[in-house]
Amino acid sequence: MTTDNRIAITGLGLVGPWGTGLDGLWDAQTDGDADFTPCSRYDNGLPAAEAQKLDLRRMLKSGQLSRAPLVSQYAVAATHLAVTQANMLPERGSKNGGVGIVFGTSNGPGAATQQIYDDLIDTGPTGVKPRVFQESVFNAPASLVSIHFGFAGPIQVVPAAGCSGTAVLYQAQMMLAQPGIEAVIALCSDEMCDAIQKGLRDLKWHADYDGQGSLTDGAVAGEGAVAMILERASHAEARGAEVLAELAGVGLANDAAALGRPAKDGRGLVAAMETALEDAQAQADTVDMILTGSAATKIEDQLESAAITTVFGAQSPAQGSSKRSTGFAMGTAALVEIALAVAAINRNATPASVAGDTPKIDAVLCNAIGLNGQFGATLIKGAAA
Amino acid sequence: MIPHMSNRGAVVTGCGVINAIATDFDGFGSAMAQAQSGLGDINSFPADGLRNPRACEASGFDAEAIRIKRGDKRMDRSSALTLAAFDQAMEMAQLDPATVNPRRGAVLSGSTLGGARTGMGYYRGQRAGKRRPSTLRDYSLHSPGYRLCIETGFMGPNLVYSTACTSSNLALATAQDLIRAGKADVVLVAGFDPMSEVSAAGFSVMRNVSPELCRPFDKDRQGLVLGEGSALMIVEAEDFAAKRGAPVMAKLRGYGLSSDAHHMTAPDVTAQGPMAAMRKALEMGGADAAQVDFICAHGTGTLHNDAIEAKALHGVLGERAAEVPAASIKSMVGHTLGAAGTMNAVAAMAARAKNIIPPTVNFREAEANNPLSCAPEARTGQPSLVLSNTLGFGGSNCSVLMELA
Secondary structure, three states: OOOHHOOOEEEEEEOOEEEEEEEEEEOOOOOOOOOOOOOOOHHHHHOOOOOOOOOOHHHHOOOOOOOOOHHHHHHHHHHHHHHHHHHOOOOOOOEEEOOOEEEEEOOOOOHHOOOHHHHHHHHOHOOHHHHHHHOOOOHHHHHHHHHHHEEOOOOEOOOOOOOOOOHHHHHHHHHOOOOOEEEEEEEEEOOOOHHHHHHHHHOOOOOOOOOOOEEEOOEEEEEEEEEEEEEEHHHHOOOOOOOOOOEEEEHHHHHOOOOOOOOOOOOOHHHHHHHHHOOOOOOHHHOOOOOOOOOOHHHHHHHHHHHHHHHHOOOEEEEEOHHHHHHHHHHHHHHHHHHHHHHHHHHHHOOOOOOOOOOOOOEEEEEEOOOOOOEEEEEEEOOHH | OOOOOOOEEEEEEEEEEHHHHHHHHHHHHHHHHHOOOOOOOOOOOOOOOOOOOOEEEOOOOHHHHHHHHHHOOOOOOOHHHHHHHHHHHHHHHOOOOOOOOHEEEEEEEEOOOOOOOOHHHHHHHHOOOOOOOHHHHOOOOOOOHHHHHHHOOOOOOOEOOOHHHHHHHHHHHHHHHHOOOOOOOOEEEEEEOOOOOOHHHHHHOOEOOOOOOOOOOOOOOOEEEEEEEEEEEEEEHHHHHHOOOOOEEEEEEEEEEEEOOOOOOOOOOHHHHHHHHHHHHHHOOOOOOOOOOEEOOOOOHHHHHHHHHHHHHHHHHHHHOOEEEEEOOOOHHHHHHHHHHHHHHHHHHHHHHHHEEEEOOOOOOOHHHHHHHEOOOEEEOOOOOEEEEEEEEEOOEEEEEEEOO
């Protein structure tokens, strides 16, 4: 790879149950199930990984966003932290067509959508509130980020459930190939809402508590946002930006199997992992650690295990994920793992949520599993010396 | 890594369409030639309380036939609309999906509120204590695309874009990128959005809906009317299509993307965003503004949106903007939201097949400022280089440049 087609990660902003920042995410990793409690915003008794409250007024020195849906607040906060770290915080009121945004989410403004459903059932069409409707579309958080920071480059929005993070990076790679694009904000955000958690429980995808108060199999829904600043390595070098890590390869695939019944042999994930390695011009034996994509459901655990064996053979690298520590942050989940990979590379250590030890951490493969047969894989590597 | 974008061409070899005035490609061309309007009473749900109880529903579409054909009685309307358009397109393109390397076949879709009907239905049941979880498997926006993957065996990306009105134009744009980057040989590009209570109520309370007819670019326009439908295109790498001797309907020359970074709902009156998108599309397509001979406009019929788009067109095309034939098909099929981009593209191809410029029905008199050349009846013409615009809620803009065969 030449300097010109390498992608540098120069900023990372995180919001989630651990608070904000990469150190918080690292410190929140556990070697077993964390103590999940129900979301404080509604009462459905399901375990959840709720994001810590944000003080946006203090962070942004503006009160304008305090009424926005949480998914948008998380998105703006994560972007603010990322652009600040990358030394790209724009002057208020300026516009920059050279910065694009790729946004991923699973449910978007879920609480606003639930509010519209309630208003329609209780009052009829006239009960729907204009502000709630305009904030309910999937692209609303990305538009708000664009408006707040004056980023006037392209906006792309790819809702892809648990694969959203990989989908965002896939699009970002192509966006960086466009003339005039200096940097891309790769952003994912999701908020929990009562109806979605219940729906996922009804699908037997979400965990619950058993009679003894222990977690059953399944995912624990989480929430939060991750923003990542991506730019050509040559661009980062020219402006003297610190490179946190490199986005070496991305693979997206699907298993073309059956609606609601993913292929148990993990063929979709095999295709995604092989494509990511090919994109990075890397061999499987150079991968030091795998951060897995399974949300902790039986079927996802099974197919991911099969896929890893297919690609890596019996001697696969150390594996684990943050999901039993900080929840499955829905559309943000894949970027959470990728952020964890960056932290592991920079510390040259495995997080507490990963079993096994490894002498060095320089290349981490981060898997992602979405709904309806979507699979993704991303290879993150340490910054070239 | 950042892909190398080659000059590999992307061509359209088949398309299918469902909307309020047609249930297939040929019928769409004929209906436009006759300046038909699809406006009628809303039948999908009670329309009491809406600013306009009429909309452009695809009443001629038999979703049940698609469900029976696939043996899936709980299929969401979005999936049914998409599969119907897919069947037509595959027949037109005569493409055997088995000839495509599975990892080099992709599905890209655009939708705003795809599964809203299923979501609303499920939530009603949830509140009433009657849950049917199996319906939720078709709720997500990427379900229709996944069904296309299952039908074709394509194992490449199945992505759905949701940037409001620009959604399926963005899918068309990305299809070009996948082909130029050498990541795919065949891409199914679909736009779909069904009529739903959510969108009808939302646009109604925001007062974007016309209380009467939709009159894009007319000086007395009062708003949009909602539509529903799907429009799907089979986009192939030019070399792949040539190798199998496929008939080419159009070549995708370029696209431009921008955002206003201005306001969630109000367009930026400077029109800088849409102008940037159109200029980028022309630049990428290696075309001069003087070569554009048909403007397939976004033209929602709202006061501000049309004014901004017309201003942007004048900014890009100069004085020619008042002369180049322009049309908004939303006057006939309504605003199909996320499907608007591919609906425009298929309309341009269907019009070319009938040697017409599509009409803008209900159009009576142009604005004094930045007038466009619209007409309420179809005009004879053979459009060749088409600029197709979409301007979205939240300030995202996407223009696509197409060369019709």
